[in-house]
Amino acid sequence: MNRVTKRTWLMSVFILVLVLGMLIFLVQYLFQADQWVAFSGSPHVYNSSNLGCGTVVDRSGTMLLNLTESRTYSDDALTRQSTLHWLGDRLGYISASAVSHYAGQMAGFDLFNGIYDASGEGGQEVLTISAKVQNTALEALAGRKGTVAVYNYKTGEILCAVTSPTYDPDNVPDIEGDTTGAYDGVYLNRFLQSAYVPGSIFKLVTTAAALESVPDILDQTFQCYGKVEYGTEAVTCETAHGRQNLKQALANSCNCAFAQIAELVGKQNMVKYVSQFQVVVPLSFDGVTTVKGNYDISDTAPVSFAWSCIGQHSDLVNPARYMTFVGAIAGGGSGAEPYIMAQVTNGGEVTYQAKTQSTGQLMSPETAATLHEYMRNNVKSVYGDGNFPGLSVCAKSGTSQLGGEAVSNAMFAGFVENEEYPLAFIVVVENGGYGSHTCVPVISKVLAACKEVLDAA
């Protein structure tokens, strides 16, 4: 009997395996449960591939999406269209990563209670965007493809980030069968997922690089005869601008002057400052990451380098990232990183509160101040202050040539310098033609709407 008795210890091996296994699981639960709950497809949080619980409202409390029973969008058709790309569609073609990113907080997950919600109020996400501004921007785009975005460069709140084309999720058009091209890239959120040839708005980067790296740049002048030749190729302007200083060259958006400035800055410095200004790196916030831009001048001929400083050649920028760069200029060399999720609550309890994050000092305050002054000059002397009643706007336009027969993209980037309206913006109208001509009317309406919203709050 002794022998049998002693050998019963074998049982404790199995018991140990069971107990240890459970302990390992409990440790995993402690550290990973929040990820499990919010993992895509989690039954309590998701509804097919998009978020499936709680409500989403805009900054003024306007209901954008109600997920408590099924997926109910706003009552207003225009709002449904202008906010679709942030909320996601019913079939999962448009994934709403930012909204889904806070699924765990929305569901009110905590390790003790799981997602149990005693209050029955459910979760709520408050976005920084304003449905009113979104609608204004979408209407201003008037069916043209592109994106309009405005954010507060002091706090980081995105007031408006609209993408076009879009559609009404309650009245889905025949996208598959469409042959007109009206719905090309309709599932893309262009603000995040597109990279555009920047054209002349890129001259802000070159100007900043020149201010940082060429000591006597402010004393120099540049002669424009309408053309700078590089062997058989050339950099051209539509008219000869004559002799200009840096400020005038930027206001005239003079290609010939910028070809000369590019030579003063040099390849090495351009690469250095493009990297320092973070113009082409992806931007990440609220679980979304934008596409990266492109600035590649390795093995390029002098003419290509000149074009690269004018925002052509192989240059690409993402609208969200470029808007952040402009925000940094407005903020005296450092701005706020943009974000769209203001607050998440569950059962009346705040489970997430946005915090302002700085881009860090991208350029010296002096450079930023000089650029600020030049961009203000652009509006005063070229685009016209009258377009922005009550606002003091600083900006730069761009007309990015796409090559071949394609009509140029119209670009416009800038900011409002008024203390009470710290807004940076970017407008892209695909195949919109001349930058300022196309974009100024759009941004003029959108900024006016932003002003109203900020005044109301």
Next chain:
Amino acid sequence: MEAILSTLSVDRSVLAAEYIGFLRWAAPVLTAMLLLRCIVPLLTFRREPEIWAWLNLATGEQVPITHWENVIGRSKSCDVTIDFPTVSRNHAVLTRYDDGSWTITDVGSKEGTLVNGRKIQICALTSKERISIGGVEMQLQPITQRQEERQAQLRTKAASGWDTVTNLMLLTILQCAMLVGFLMKSQQTDLMSIVQGFGGIILCQWLLYIFYCIIHRKSFEVETMAFFLCTVGMAALFTVKPEETVKQLLAMILGVVIFLIIGWSLRDLERTKVVRYLAVMAGVGFLVVTLLFGTEYYGAKNWLIIGGMSLQPSELSKVCFVFAGASTMDRIMNKRNLILFIVYSVLICGLLALMNDFGTALIFFCAFLVIAYLRSGSVGTVALAITALVFAGVLALKIAPHALQRFATWRHIWEDPLVSGYQQTRALMCIASGGLLGLGPEGGLLQYVFAADSDIVFATISEEWGLLLAVMTVLCIVALGVFPIRTARVARSSFYSIGACTAASVLVIQTILNCLGTLDILPFTGVTFPFVSNGGTSMIGAWGLLAFVKAADTRQNASFAVRLKKEKKERSVSR
């Protein structure tokens, strides 16, 4: 009047929400109280060494005999060690019977065992007989009737009647609280099935307790835990497949009947030996029938469909295998007995290889290991080790390729959450969603995932009743596993020790494979959670195994293994 009615109807959902808020706290608290009251006595009872006789050596030395089965020999691991060159390592076995009589059996010693100068194989003993083992003379002096009675009185009593009634009341309160939760929350129309399911369990547990009172048995901890596990399983089943609650209840009742029958047969080891032969035959029979008439699901042929009922006879074979493996000490030493067991294991191994069911094969393999290790004397060790190797080899060659697919997913479930990792990722998501206290009855969404009532039932319970309660169900099984280790020291026959340990091992291993498989700690094998998973044969098998665990309980008034004194007097002392 109508106004009052309408306010009432509005209040119902509010009331339900309030009640669920209360229930998710109440259920784990009640469970914790219940399990504490059940587990603590099982794991802390005093294990007094009992002295049944004295062995008076010619040298004048007196050796106490503390078990009913005692090995005498030169080996240090013997119960009575006689360090004398002519004594074999394992020389003879001294056995006490239920009626107080003793025998001595020679277990193949070199020099033989002599009683009153005659060489014997087996011989009844009284205090007068002179025993000679390898030339060492001794006499057995059994304790007197009075000493025995005194010893029986001193033996730790199992829980008093009131403790058991309190435990059962706690369990009943828990069951009623859960039932009310279902009734308030459920949108389903067939509420009758949940009332029948829970009501049936409540009725069954009280009837069994009344039956115990009639036969003067007081200990009910093991049964209370089993009924608790059945209750939890019923709760999960109603959420997932409400139409099957009555079927599961009937399986449980049948399981309790089997539990009583096996318990009754274990009470007298002579009777057990007869039942054992039947069980051994049945064990093979179940597997053969499955092989001949079975249906193949997911590559494993372990289902038998009779008249629309799907059965898994291999679950019952486990119980039979425990019967085959458990043995009394004098037989463990017997070579013929050992060879028969090895042949039987090889036969079972062959049948399992043909069935291709990895989970079941693994459980049998572990059960075999436990039996083999507990039994192996010096002679048998080598033979059993070889059999174990063959068993493992067949498993590896025949079944492992199938199982490899599951191993590929193991620890990688999040890489393919929509196909191979679907069940487990959903299980983890829902466990996390439930938190420690759960979302309440009918509050879960895992019910739509395949096998939510069986293979991943742990997650279903965790989601609706909370991780705390789910972990406590596992602790129940842990307690059932620790109990046989504790009782082994005071066990009277190795039959009970081996039986209880093997049965408990099977319960623990099934829980390991089921729960840790669901949680992606171990590969997912699709084995049932004893008492909890939906499945009739599994339920019956679990109760059958529980009978062996229960039989190891030697506390006074506790279990079948110990005959009560009153009955003893009625029996003649004439073996």
